[in-house]
Amino acid sequence: MTDLQIHQFPCLSDNYGFLVHDIESGETACIDTPETAPIMAALAETGWQLTQIWNTHHHYDHAGNNEEIKRATGCTITGPAGEADKIPGLDRAVDEGDVVMLGAHQARILNVGGHTLGHIAYHMDGHAFVGDSLFALGCGRVFEGTMAQMWDSLQKLNALPDGTQIYCAHEYTTANAAFAVTIDPDNQALQARVAEIAALRAADKPTVPTEIALERATNPFLRATDAGVQAHLNMAGAAAVDVFAEIRQRKDNF
Ligand code: ZN
Numbered sequence: 467m468t469d470l471q472i473h474q475f476p477c478l479s480d481n482y483g484f485l486v487h488d489i490e491s492g493e494t495a496c497i498d499t500p501e502t503a504p505i506m507a508a509l510a511e512t513g514w515q516l517t518q519i520w521n522t523h524h525h526y527d528h529a530g531n532n533e534e535i536k537r538a539t540g541c542t543i544t545g546p547a548g549e550a551d552k553i554p555g556l557d558r559a560v561d562e563g564d565v566v567m568l569g570a571h572q573a574r575i576l577n578v579g580g581h582t583l584g585h586i587a588y589h590m591d592g593h594a595f596v597g598d599s600l601f602a603l604g605c606g607r608v609f610e611g612t613m614a615q616m617w618d619s620l621q622k623l624n625a626l627p628d629g630t631q632i633y634c635a636h637e638y639t640t641a642n643a644a645f646a647v648t649i650d651p652d653n654q655a656l657q658a659r660v661a662e663i664a665a666l667r668a669a670d671k672p673t674v675p676t677e678i679a680l681e682r683a684t685n686p687f688l689r690a691t692d693a694g695v696q697a698h699l700n701m702a703g704a705a706a707v708d709v710f711a712e713i714r715q716r717k718d719n720f
């Protein structure tokens with residue numbers, strides 16, 4: 467359990483790249499392929515040899531450099547079954563309930579479709595690599611799926627145990643925080659977090675990974691069942707999915 471190492475680094479304008487390394491087997495997985503040069507630099511810096519790419523969804527800033535990195539490293543590529551035709555160089559298609567191994571470590575696949583139809587997350591040893599499904603204080607735009615599908619997907623992440631580290635694919639937290647306080651203005655935990663986020667970003671530090679219990683307490687997209695949020699939206703007693711849809715639509719227009 468303790469011999470996994472995670473190396474996080476910025477890519478493009480606001481993406482994060484992640485390398486996951488198992489010391490015992492020497493295997494290394496790269497979560498998505500946002501940009502080749504920083505991924506190759508991270509491999510050189512760590513001295514880790516890439517053996518796998520794990521894709522979360524088909525968008526270019528997640529799978530666009532698959533083939534270039536596969537050619538350079540000889541790694542294999544695992545990705546979402548629901549988007550198999552859109553994942554360059556895919557070797558293995560996986561979906562909900564499947565298991566992907568990194569050495570002796572198991573990553574369990576969750577289908578978190580909504581942002582894209584087949585979007586998956588990888589959950590292993592208290593870490594969840596969630597792509598563009600859940601963000602710190604936010605969630606992905608619902609481009610391909612329905613609001614109901616996205617809400618259902620977020621509930622799977624919401625069900626992960628306290629302490630689970632959430633590795634989101636983007637540093638969107640400052641903008642998400644500005645929106646969150648318009649939905650949940652009386653939430654003391656959110657206010658405290660907004661101050662922490664401002665301090666981290668002022669020091670040019672990442673707000674990722676986040677932690678699921680913190681998201682439960684402060685992320686408006688996980689709080690559609692909260693009485694305070696519902697009252698603020700004049701939606702007391704409404705179905706959670708309708709409250710979620712209202713929050714998502716407000717964010718799209720924020
Ligand atoms: Zn995306």
Ligand code: FE
Nearest residue numbers: 525527598635
């Ligand atoms: Fe993205």
